Amino acid sequence: MTMPAIKAEATAVAIPTASPTSAAPVVMMTPKPAPRAEKYIKMGKETAARVVPPLIVLALLMMFWELVCRRTGSTLPPPSRVFKDTKELIFDPFFDNGGIDKGLFWHLSASLQRVAYGYSIAAIVGIALGTLVGQSVWAMRGLDPLFQVLRTIPPLAWLPLSLAAFRDGQPSAIFVIFITSVWPIIINTAVGIRNIPQDYRNVAAVVQLNPLEFFSKIMIPAAAPYIFTGLRIGIGLSWLAIVAAEMLIGGVGIGFFIWDAWNSSHISEIILALFYVGIIGFVLDRLIAGVAKIVTRGTALN
Amino acid sequence: MQAYLKLDHIDKTFTRGNATTEVLKDISLTIEKGEYVSIIGHSGCGKSTLLNIVAGLNGATNGGVLLENREVNSPGPDRAVVFQNHSLLPWLTVYENVKLGVDKVFSSTKSRAERDAWVMHNLNLVQMAHAKDKRPSEISGGMKQRVGIARALAMEPKVLLLDEPFGALDALTRAHLQDSVMALHQKLGNTILMITHDVDEAVLLSDRIVMMTNGPSARIGEVLEVPLARPRKRLELATNPGYLKCRQRVLEFLYERHRFVEAA
Numbered sequence: 330m331t332m333p334a335i336k337a338e339a340t341a342v343a344i345p346t347a348s349p350t351s352a353a354p355v356v357m358m359t360p361k362p363a364p365r366a367e368k369y370i371k372m373g374k375e376t377a378a379r380v381v382p383p384l385i386v387l388a389l390l391m392m393f394w395e396l397v398c399r400r401t402g403s404t405l406p407p408p409s410r411v412f413k414d415t416k417e418l419i420f421d422p423f424f425d426n427g428g429i430d431k432g433l434f435w436h437l438s439a440s441l442q443r444v445a446y447g448y449s450i451a452a453i454v455g456i457a458l459g460t461l462v463g464q465s466v467w468a469m470r471g472l473d474p475l476f477q478v479l480r481t482i483p484p485l486a487w488l489p490l491s492l493a494a495f496r497d498g499q500p501s502a503i504f505v506i507f508i509t510s511v512w513p514i515i516i517n518t519a520v521g522i523r524n525i526p527q528d529y530r531n532v533a534a535v536v537q538l539n540p541l542e543f544f545s546k547i548m549i550p551a552a553a554p555y556i557f558t559g560l561r562i563g564i565g566l567s568w569l570a571i572v573a574a575e576m577l578i579g580g581v582g583i584g585f586f587i588w589d590a591w592n593s594s595h596i597s598e599i600i601l602a603l604f605y606v607g608i609i610g611f612v613l614d615r616l617i618a619g620v621a622k623i624v625t626r627g628t629a630l631n
Numbered sequence: 632m633q634a635y636l637k638l639d640h641i642d643k644t645f646t647r648g649n650a651t652t653e654v655l656k657d658i659s660l661t662i663e664k665g666e667y668v669s670i671i672g673h674s675g676c677g678k679s680t681l682l683n684i685v686a687g688l689n690g691a692t693n694g695g696v697l698l699e700n701r702e703v704n705s706p707g708p709d710r711a712v713v714f715q716n717h718s719l720l721p722w723l724t725v726y727e728n729v730k731l732g733v734d735k736v737f738s739s740t741k742s743r744a745e746r747d748a749w750v751m752h753n754l755n756l757v758q759m760a761h762a763k764d765k766r767p768s769e770i771s772g773g774m775k776q777r778v779g780i781a782r783a784l785a786m787e788p789k790v791l792l793l794d795e796p797f798g799a800l801d802a803l804t805r806a807h808l809q810d811s812v813m814a815l816h817q818k819l820g821n822t823i824l825m826i827t828h829d830v831d832e833a834v835l836l837s838d839r840i841v842m843m844t845n846g847p848s849a850r851i852g853e854v855l856e857v858p859l860a861r862p863r864k865r866l867e868l869a870t871n872p873g874y875l876k877c878r879q880r881v882l883e884f885l886y887e888r889h890r891f892v893e894a895a
């Protein structure tokens with residue numbers, strides 16, 4: 330969405346209406362102060378200070394890209410070409426012509442769905458195993474070496490094996506997401522559990538919490554900052570893995586969309602897809618960070 | 632004489648690999664119901680270890696703890712602890728911190744509304760009801776310790792264990808909190824066992840002061856009765872001969888006969 334807007338700003342060609350998002354209006358408010366509220370001016374200035382520098386950098390990069398790729402014989406399209414080629418995909422993400430000929434929304438939602446399944450399972454299993462490993466010395470001695478070896482296996486190396494096991498693309502992709510994102514969750518949870526101050530354990534002992542209450546009332550909140558670090562790394566890794574996995578399993582999904590675009594030499598579509606993948610990865614990360622901020626309020630401070 | 636709380640020939644040895652350290656040696660002590668007993672000693676003499684053994688957080692190597700003639704060897708709300716560093720759970724509000732214990736102890740004997748009222752009653756006792764919705768990070772050190780005391784009191788312990796409860800506070804806050812604890816003891820008649828390294832605090836608050844020798848193998852060196860009438864007033868005591876005499880005795884014990892030797 331921002332890409333065309335930036336382009337319009339940078340090269341000043343056409344489509345002035347194509348910039349519904351971006352903070353352009355806020356930025357423009359700054360030079361002429363409304364007499365009504367100084368608060369808004371201040372807010373505008375703060376937003377501008379955060380939004381303007383990346384916009385400038387982006388505009389410069391776009392200009393550079395445009396200049397480099399404009400020459401005849403260049404292997405990659407310049408931004409203006411990308412926009413022209415993918416206009417339909419950008420403005421109509423919801424079409425569905427059956428099969429894999431669908432709008433980007435459907436591809437992205439298919440990918441996100443797989444990530445949601447795989448990642449949810451990874452979060453539950455990861456926190457459970459991490460708790461076990463963090464709490465029990467014997468579980469740690471037994472399992473930790475195993476985890477340390479398994480976690481170094483690249484996500485895609487699991488795919489053929491899971492295809493052999495599940496004989497279907499969908500569960501295989503979900504499994505790859507799961508196996509990729511579970512390790513950082515396990516390891517961080519275990520560290521968090523191990524670092525629970527003895528004081529809290531003493532409090533729990535004096536109050537005589539049972540193991541279940543201890544888990545929900547002491548362990549999880551005390552280890553929450555660590556757990557969320559793991560969850561954040563995990564969501565990033567699952568988003569990395571899904572694109573690669575989908576390239577191989579085919580069907581609907583942003584990974585396959587990219588692969589299909591490559592096979593049909595639609596380079597502009599690849600660039601558009603990469604843009605979406607980046608934005609969604611960023612949003613997912615922010616989402617987990619936001620949840621972490623709400624859940625762990627107070628825990629970090631003491 | 633029926634002892635309420637009895638420490639019976641307690642030894643404690645820590646073993647790490649091949650090295651064993653005897654921390655406590657043959658500690659015996661009886662405490663009456665409603666009595667306020669302080670244990671004083673130099674740092675490292677094992678007085679916190681002793682408190683942890685009474686609390687059930689550590690096991691004794693030999694000997695044991697009897698509460699109302701029944702052996703206790705695991706932690707429980709009948710021996711609630713006020714920890715030195717308050718140990719409030721930072722993700723819970725003041726109210727929820729106190730409620731954690733109340734909900735467990737009175738789960739079958741009090742209704743939800745009664746438990747709520749009981750939490751507020753105890754917060755009122757330590758004058759912290761106004762901060763019930765604040766988190767520990769939002770209140771001062773002295774306030775945190777007040778909440779810690781409320782949490783312990785709310786469990787209606789048979790013995791209240793105070794582990795250097797005022798150690799981390801500045802002098803003025805400490806004096807203020809000591810007065811509060813004295814008032815609570817007067818009002819509720821709790822049996823209290825307190826660890827301290829502050830001579831004035833020990834004399835001001837206690838009925839008896841247990842002085843420990845230096846470790847390793849720390850023993851009870853001397854037990855001093857403090858024959859001062861209650862309620863005690865900090866300012867009046869400053870010139871009271873009985874108070875000064877007790878203070879003198881403790882100081883002599885700590886700084887002449889059992890001077891703290893820096894471990895070389």
